[in-house]
Amino acid sequence: MYKNFFKYLISAIFLLGFSVNSNADFKVGFVYVGPTGDHGWTFQHHEGRNAVEAAGIKTTFVESVPEGADAERVIRQLAQSGHDLIFTTSFGYMDPTNKVAKDFPNVKFEHATGYKREHSNVSTYSARFYEGRTLLGHIAGKMTKTNTIGYIASFPIPEVIRGINAMTLAAQKVNPNIKTKIVWVFTWYDPGKEAEAAQALIDQGADVIMQHTDSTAPVQTAEKAGVWSFGQASDMQRFAPKSILTSIIDDWAPYYVERAIAARDGTWSQQDTWHGLKEGMVAMGPYNSAMGADLVKEVEQLQKDLASGKVHSFTGPIYDQKGNILVAEGKVADDGMLAGMSVYVKGVEGDIPK
Amino acid sequence: MIKIEKRNDVPMALYFFTPFIAIILTILGGGIIFYILGFNPIEALKFYFITPISNLYGLSELLLKATPLCLIAIGLSFCFKSNNWNIGAEGQLTFGAIVGGGVALLFYNQEGFYILPLVILAGAIGGMIFALIPAILKTYFNTNEILVSLMLVYVSKLLLDYLVVGPWSNPEGFNFPETRQFSDSSRMPLLFEGLRIHAGIFLALAAVMLSWFILYKTYLGFQIKVSGLSLKTAKYAGFKGKTMILVVFMISGACAGLAGVGEITGPIGQLHRMISPDYGFTAIIVAFLGRLNPFGIIFASLVVALTYLGAETAQIFLQIPKYTGQVFQGMILFFLLASDYLLFFKVKILNLKKNELRH
Numbered sequence: 001m002y003k004n005f006f007k008y009l010i011s012a013i014f015l016l017g018f019s020v021n022s023n024a025d026f027k028v029g030f031v032y033v034g035p036t037g038d039h040g041w042t043f044q045h046h047e048g049r050n051a052v053e054a055a056g057i058k059t060t061f062v063e064s065v066p067e068g069a070d071a072e073r074v075i076r077q078l079a080q081s082g083h084d085l086i087f088t089t090s091f092g093y094m095d096p097t098n099k100v101a102k103d104f105p106n107v108k109f110e111h112a113t114g115y116k117r118e119h120s121n122v123s124t125y126s127a128r129f130y131e132g133r134t135l136l137g138h139i140a141g142k143m144t145k146t147n148t149i150g151y152i153a154s155f156p157i158p159e160v161i162r163g164i165n166a167m168t169l170a171a172q173k174v175n176p177n178i179k180t181k182i183v184w185v186f187t188w189y190d191p192g193k194e195a196e197a198a199q200a201l202i203d204q205g206a207d208v209i210m211q212h213t214d215s216t217a218p219v220q221t222a223e224k225a226g227v228w229s230f231g232q233a234s235d236m237q238r239f240a241p242k243s244i245l246t247s248i249i250d251d252w253a254p255y256y257v258e259r260a261i262a263a264r265d266g267t268w269s270q271q272d273t274w275h276g277l278k279e280g281m282v283a284m285g286p287y288n289s290a291m292g293a294d295l296v297k298e299v300e301q302l303q304k305d306l307a308s309g310k311v312h313s314f315t316g317p318i319y320d321q322k323g324n325i326l327v328a329e330g331k332v333a334d335d336g337m338l339a340g341m342s343v344y345v346k347g348v349e350g351d352i353p354k
Numbered sequence: 355m356i357k358i359e360k361r362n363d364v365p366m367a368l369y370f371f372t373p374f375i376a377i378i379l380t381i382l383g384g385g386i387i388f389y390i391l392g393f394n395p396i397e398a399l400k401f402y403f404i405t406p407i408s409n410l411y412g413l414s415e416l417l418l419k420a421t422p423l424c425l426i427a428i429g430l431s432f433c434f435k436s437n438n439w440n441i442g443a444e445g446q447l448t449f450g451a452i453v454g455g456g457v458a459l460l461f462y463n464q465e466g467f468y469i470l471p472l473v474i475l476a477g478a479i480g481g482m483i484f485a486l487i488p489a490i491l492k493t494y495f496n497t498n499e500i501l502v503s504l505m506l507v508y509v510s511k512l513l514l515d516y517l518v519v520g521p522w523s524n525p526e527g528f529n530f531p532e533t534r535q536f537s538d539s540s541r542m543p544l545l546f547e548g549l550r551i552h553a554g555i556f557l558a559l560a561a562v563m564l565s566w567f568i569l570y571k572t573y574l575g576f577q578i579k580v581s582g583l584s585l586k587t588a589k590y591a592g593f594k595g596k597t598m599i600l601v602v603f604m605i606s607g608a609c610a611g612l613a614g615v616g617e618i619t620g621p622i623g624q625l626h627r628m629i630s631p632d633y634g635f636t637a638i639i640v641a642f643l644g645r646l647n648p649f650g651i652i653f654a655s656l657v658v659a660l661t662y663l664g665a666e667t668a669q670i671f672l673q674i675p676k677y678t679g680q681v682f683q684g685m686i687l688f689f690l691l692a693s694d695y696l697l698f699f700k701v702k703i704l705n706l707k708k709n710e711l712r713h
Contacts, residue, residue: 029670062669064676068628069621072550073415074666080411081670091530092628103548115528155519156529186515186531342529352529354520 026264028052028256029078030061031071033090034189040214040233041188041250045089045112047234048252052260067092072099079104085263087256088112091157098122108263113159115339120270125255128276129159130166130338131306132248134313135284135299136230137170139245140178140208142295143228147177150201152194152211152218153184156352158341160212165345166313167210172347180348181206191217202227219244235285246299247285254280274335277307314338319346355704364697370650372697373643376689377657383685384678393672401671402664402682414549416659418621422447422613422630424558424655426637428565429609431646432602435569436578437585440603442488442503443610444634446481448510450611451618452517453480455625458540458618459522459533469539474557474615481611482604484510489603493596499603507634518625532626542620554616561609566648568605578602610634631662639687658683 030049034042042063053059060083065074071093078086079100085108088097094114101109101119109122117124140149149171153160164180171178181204183197194213198221201209208228211218216239222229223240231237231247255275262268275281284303287296305311314333318326320343327333344352384402385395406412426443433440454477461469488502515531524534542552569575577598581588588595617629640658644651665679 060670060673062666062676065666066628066631067626068631069418069617070631070662070666072621073663074670076411077666077670092626095623155531158528186519340528 025058025082027058027060027083027085028260028263029083029086030059031065031074031078031086031088031090031093032061032063033067033092034064034214036061036063038189038214039216039236039239042089042214044234044250045087045252048256049087051253052256055257055261057260057264065093072096075100075109076103079107084108085110085260085268108268110259117270117272123259123271123273125273125275126159127250127281128274129248129250129282130162130313131276132282132284133163133166134170134306134311135246135303136210136248137167137172138174138299138302139230139291139295140167140210140228141171141173141175143245143291144171144175144178144208146205146207147175147179148204148206148208149178149180150198150204150206150209151180151182152197152201152209152213153182154188154213155186156184156342158339161344161352162338162341163212164348165318165341168345168347169314169318178347182348182350184353185213187213189214191215194218195221198222198229199225216240231285237285242290244285245288245291249283249285251280251283277303278309320344321346321348357702357704359700359702361698361700368697370645370647372693373645373650373654373690375693376643376686379689379693380682380685383689384682387678387681388674391674393674398668398672398674401668403660405671406660406663406667410546411549412663414546414551415663416656417551417555419659419662420652420655421555421558421620422617422633423637423640423658424651425561425613425616426610426634427640427644427651427655428558428561428648429606430637430641431565431644431648431651432569432578432605434582434641435646436581436598436602438489438492438599438602439500440485440488440503440606441500441638442485442506442634443606443637444630444632445503445507445510446484446607446610447614447617447630447634448507448514449484449614450477450481450607451614451625451629452510452514453477453483454611454615455533455536455618456522458536459625461540462534462537464537465539467539469537470542470619473540473619474612477611477615478608479611481607481609481614483607485603485607485610486600489600493599514625514629515627518627522625524624533624535624536619540619541623542616550621552616552620554612554620557612557616561612562648562652565605569648574598574601610637636683639683643686643690658686661686 032042032045036042036046049059049061062074065071067090075086075088075096087110089112091113094111094116097109097111098116098118101122105121111124113126114124151164168180181201183200185193185197187193194215195217198209198218202225209218209222210230211232214233216236219229219231219236219240223243228245229240229243231244233250235247235249237244312332314327316327316331317329320326385399388395388398407416430440430443454473457476458473487506488499491497491502492499518531518533522533524532542554545551577593581598618625622629636658640651640654644654661679661682665676668674669676
């Protein structure tokens, strides 16, 4: 009885409501985890969207979508409302993306930083940020006077640990006495916590600060304290012009434009993309002249060598904290090992939180 | 001169009608904001309030979103009616989800009809225990329950952070801050194929019925209402104040815990750091918009749930910033409080003559 009543009520409202007409126009949707004005992660994805728009393709975005129960609805709404290609730009959207993809086989999905491609219409993509970390490590190793590098880390996932290791290895190469101190903040975006972490590291003697979080708070704290810092995700130079040595820039624009055009022209196919300096998905901000002309030259050469493949960020011998060999002399770590990286290399202080 | 006087004769009909006035004013205010932002207000409001529920999926999402809000608000109504200011429902929700989720994780590789009821029960008990902390501190140590319950929100959220990053994180999950997926036996059954609305809605409806019965048909309900109207009267009547405070907090916490467990066993299916977009706080608006009345709360939870969905739809179709959703929720509360003020107080403009002023 009740059930029937509900059925009638629901269908009545359904009939009264108007369906949204989907036009034949090709449209691309973006789901962001933060606000477009975070000047970090989401800001850069938004820049990528602007590039797609500039290429003459209609786009839509939804910002600050929590990675909980709401994500699936937003992704589904985009699919339902006539979007042909949908970029979901945070790890937490992995399961909802795959779930919606199952119900919309004609819509293409691109999930950033995930590893699940359960349906043929789901691709994944990420960037080899660690190549940028290698450059940061080289610079930090040369610039530090206290031999202490401070690192603000978000979550102990392979991507973050890879960055810490790549940086430490590169710094050790130019300065064997280097120590990496880490503060885990367990957030991607929390200016207050990030600033506190930066200050704590500075108080412990770090004179170079870097972060795997998204806000501009660490570079601003470094600027105030008069220590060196690096921008993360976007070019953060204007937030700390004296302190910032360079920035790792995530440049999603070429990839987004390429994939949008492929989807529009019917040439899109499932793939797992991991692009770096070579393809330009990882780019570097302008180098601070305080580094000196020689160091800038060195780093620019290293950047070229990383891009060409002449130098690899993880070239053996690499040891873990206890001195066990991880990568033998003359070998380089393969992508499988990089993707699952879960131990620190020698020279990193402390333990990975468990 | 303006003089403000308390009204002695507030008509009941008007009392229940003012929430509608608040909603109408909010819609008008929203239209004006959209107009100022450069959007066609009629079109924007249409995308906001009609498009999200113009199909079955949208309706299911509306009910899905309203379910936790309704459950929590029902619980809060017991506290608020008896002058106990439990602001920490978000913490009770989180702790309920932790306890319920812990039980679900114990059974992650098992099947059985008894698992889901156990998980739900654990969630309710978790929320109840967590709500007892401010209640006991209030009754025996005279602390302020607003402060304690609010601060405990951070405690439970940090505990959840710790658990999903550390001991409870998925061993096969590359250290990502989330637990394993719960087994199907720990998941709320779906009501319709392809829609996310789940059996948790029956928990909310049961809570509505039960709360109506308790509040209006039992001695406890009478005590709660009298204590809310006048603590002194309640004392003269010989009501055991302490027991009642503990009971209303337990009811409130259990409801919030159920809401938390409904989310993790319903649409989410695991524990991670983002199990609630602050339902516990939004439910305070819901409780007052619903006049602390069980049936009013059903209506209010649907209205507030719609502001969430509308904000998403308006951004998808018109690229209106998503934060308008919070602006709408804020406006509803503001207009409700403002109209309440005018309902309970008379504003008199007195015409004073010049010589009167001199005295």
